Amino acid sequence: MQIYKEEREALKDSILENSFLKYRDEPDKAIRAYLRYVLNIVNNHPIWRKVFIEKEHLELKISRSSEEEIKRICRDNVETIIPFFEEWADAGLLIDKPAKILAETTQAVLSLIHFRNELENDDFPEIMDIFIDLLAENIVKKKY
Secondary structure, three states: OHHHHHHHHHHHHHHHHOOOOOOOOOHHHHHHHHHHHHHHHHHHOHHHHHHHOOHHHHHHHHHHOOHHHHHHHHHHHHHHHHHHHHHHHHOOOEOOOOHHHHHHHHHHHHHHHHHHHHOOOOOHHHHHHHHHHHHHHHHEOOOO
């Protein structure tokens, strides 16, 4: 778990640079880029792959970590992206929901990674694309 936390911290700047900072004025693009970038890391980074995809490591992670520690990691992930949602909400770019709820909803999409092993492996990328597109399209205020 410690190695995962260190790797997450090391990748945080890269994740933000390739998503929220790159598309700072375009929340739908930023959300898509963020979720797809994290999914790419999970698929290709050896440590993240073991933590999130390889089931025996997931069970080991949960059994060795307190529930409170896992909740804290989730809160930290959300707190990293909340400022962007607050900025977009202040600019009137998002639907009328609290920025925290929208950031948590965005982060929650990534929890679907844990169900990857329950699905047909070939279907998972397409399923995630649908969720990401639905979220990105519906979290932004429609322009008429």
